[in-house]
């Protein structure tokens with residue numbers, strides 16, 4: 001069994017894999033991770049290995065707790081990758097983006113894949129049909145856009161994401177919802193179109209905390225998979241076994 005830890009900027013995800021499939025997964029708040037890791041390891045004594053990917057503020061204590069129970073691989077730019085990484089600054093590439101690229105590569109090794117992760121940020125990551133990771137884009141996420149409008153103005157309220165009726169907002173609230181939600185959807189659809197014009201037979205994956213909310217609002221029909229990143233980390237853990 002493998003224990004997977006994905007520490008994003010919003011939340012930390014724990015998952016247990018057995019024989020390539022997920023048998024347990026959970027979102028945990030930062031302050032509870034060390035305790036939760038111990039509970040999961042106690043509950044699944046079959047856990048032998050673990051991989052940790054952090055782009056957030058994961059307490060080093062979590063790694064120390066984990067090391068008591070199993071072998072730990074801390075994902076880094078020095079980890080072995082199954083694809084060619086052509087990012088110009090591999091040492092600064094987000095570890096979550098490496099995991100997404102790994103998942104894209106394993107799921108579609110001979111095809112073109114674009115992964116869109118709608119989390120704290122929205123990231124776009126491209127793996128081509130030669131198994132080469134090219135990079136992509138980093139854009140503000142859904143909550144971040146609502147918060148930015150509130151925090152950088154005197155008058156705009158902080159709103160929660162909601163379905164809006166028309167792109168012409170006729171009030172402050174509907175104007176904000178249109179700007180944020182309609183803006184993100186047009187951005188994602190537009191970016192997908194750009195990639196489709198350059199790459200034939202492109203597979204597009206949408207994942208991350210806001211994937212479900214956004215997928216039904218996008219023009220492009222794409223596959224939303226919430227476990228995509230965790231599966232990428234599990235592949236990388238197996239790939240980095242000694």
Ligand SMILES: Nc1ncnc2c1ncn2[C@@H]1O[C@H](COP(=O)(O)OP(=O)(O)O)[C@@H](O)[C@H]1O
Nearest residue numbers: 008009010011118119120121142143208209210
């Ligand atoms: N339980 C939830 N209910 C509603 N929205 C959620 C929930 N959990 C996460 N989200 C949404 O997902 C986003 C974070 O996605 P996530 O993939 O967890 O981000 P990160 O990888 O940056 O930690 C938040 O901005 C929020 O909009």
Ligand SMILES: CC(C)(COP(=O)(O)O)[C@@H](O)C(=O)NCCC(=O)O
Nearest residue numbers: 008009055092093094119120121138
């Ligand atoms: C872009 C990110 C902040 C996204 O983080 P997330 O929204 O998944 O929490 C993260 O992948 C990161 O810190 N990247 C480093 C810069 C780069 O990828 O080039």
